[in-house]
Amino acid sequence: MTKTLGFFPGGLKLPGHKKRSTQTPIRKTPLAKRLTLPLQQHIGSAAIPIVEVGDKVLKGQQIARADGHVSVCLHAPSSGTIIAIEDHPIPHPSGLTAPCITIETDGEDNWVERHPVKDYRSLSTHEIRQIVRDAGIVGLGGAGFPSFIKLNPGVHHTVETLLLNGAECEPYISCDDMLMRERADGIIDGIEIMQYALRAREVILAIEDNKPQAISAMELALASRPHLQNTRLVVVPTRYPTGGEKQLIQVVTGKEVPSDGLPIDLGIVSHNMGTAYAVGRAIHHGEPLISRIVTVTGKDVPHAGNFETLFGTPISELLTYAETKREPDEAFILGGPMMGFSLSGDNLPVTKTANCILAGVDDVAPAQEPLPCIRCGDCASACPASLLPQQLYWHSRAKDFDQTRDYNLFDCIECGCCDYVCPSKIPLVSYFRFAKTEIMNQERERKKSDLARDRFETRQARLEREQREKEERQRQRKAALAASKAKKEQQEKAAETADADNKETE
């Protein structure tokens, strides 16, 4: 290591609980009878179906296309028949339904024709991004942002550093750990392509020091490719939430991403290890993103481990396959114990962002009713984003949303450190999530009312114009009528005088 590491403020040392799920190699989840694929598994607009009910599809065939720029397409994870395109419950904290495509699998798992790229260096960076986009690849760390956008720094930026995030700091989760241990070469394949696409000057792989096996596997894979220049592995101390994008950048480079900025403003692009692997598969094997590695763990899972699971597989089947002790419809946590949310319902599918399913958390104190805030300030010292959670809590609770913005509510990464340390057990993050969605709702309504005002004013203007035109027409008609009347009278008069003249001559 050449440089000393930076650090971020706050954070916590948490018990890892990762051993439980790293004892066995990655297993493949058996093919489910039905795969339910939500059209929106990413940040951005939902994909648009390009198949119809009754269509036969092959594994890897595109079944929905991207809608607009911030969107990716969706592929059939296995061969079978489309049996429904309708609303279906999705793994979302709201428990709402959303449009999904349901495939009844035929068990044959027949691939569509794949088009591997022999030499990715023959492709332009634009072509690489297009392949990544068409492969439906999104950030697999949890947020699900379309990856091709992050492979396009734009003309105004040059990429100094490509940062590969293998920190995986949240307790229990070990899918990236296992991926690095078992498929280090595949990951490096993807990293090479990403570096080429971004023209990044250096590549840094950051892994937390609680994953010695993953570190040695990645080191070995790196050592086998001496042509990789300026690529190094950085071991970062285990501290939650080091895996947060901004936090990891702070640890690795010592630079802080500004509040309203993006890592690219510092010349940094970061991707998750799993995403790099998916990019490698897409280019070298022509495979779209149709599965991911999901950690299934918790104290109710005797055979905890990591499972390579096709998207759309019911989470309940995955839990059953891992021999989880649970009642039907019993709640589980999607994500980790800090940032995940509780879900129940046996028909929820695995999606692109499902990194961990947690059934039964160890050593948690029974839920306690919150006590008043005593202003101890523990939350502020634990906050990795240097916010003041007690102030944010105060204003969120009072629904004083302008104030929460002044206290930079939107810099909150919802890591849960403040909740964890709060001696009064106040659900701080719940308040922040509430305030954030309320503010976003206000924005939406403001936009809508602006539109309504515009339309109302345009309508008023149109009605006035029509009224004016009507009056104008009436006036013209009246004038024309008067003119013709006058003409007629004149003619009659002329005729009369003519008659009189005639009589006289007679």
Place this chain on the structure above:
Amino acid sequence: MLTAVIALTLLALILGLLLGFASIKFKVEGDPIVDQIDKILPQTQCGQCSFAGCRPYAEAIAAGEVDINRCPPGGESTIQALADLLDVEPKPLDEECGVEKPKMLAVIDEQRCIGCTLCIQACPVDAILGAAKHMHTVIADECTGCELCLEPCPVDCIDMVEMTPNPNTWRWPDPSHVQLERGERV
């Protein structure tokens, strides 16, 4: 004495010219306070406040002619925002005008619609599409839920339905309410 008089007169003249110039150069079009009030109002144009639209109501508020609590679609949050803006005490919603309801959306039962165009003429934001003797339909994104189309419909084919959130517009519940519902101490 004379110099002082001359100096002061000159000064007054210069400043007067400056003011006159400023009043022409920096002339404010319209009434900014009306715009600010109008911005807070929800723009449903429903007329429940007894004014013909949001802007006339905003003008009346600015002139101090009416209270700030006459907007049922805006509800409590609008009253609060108006009170903040005008630095007056917020009041509960005037029940004469109506009650605060969840966001609604007009939906035309297309089987029953006879294509009379009366609702199209009533819609303040041109959110209804259709032509004479042809079925009409509501552009959902543009409907403000003002209910002005209900009355003119001769066959009563328009229903107001509550807008259901989708996962993108869904809001996290207020934690203090969640605890209240559970009967716990807040």
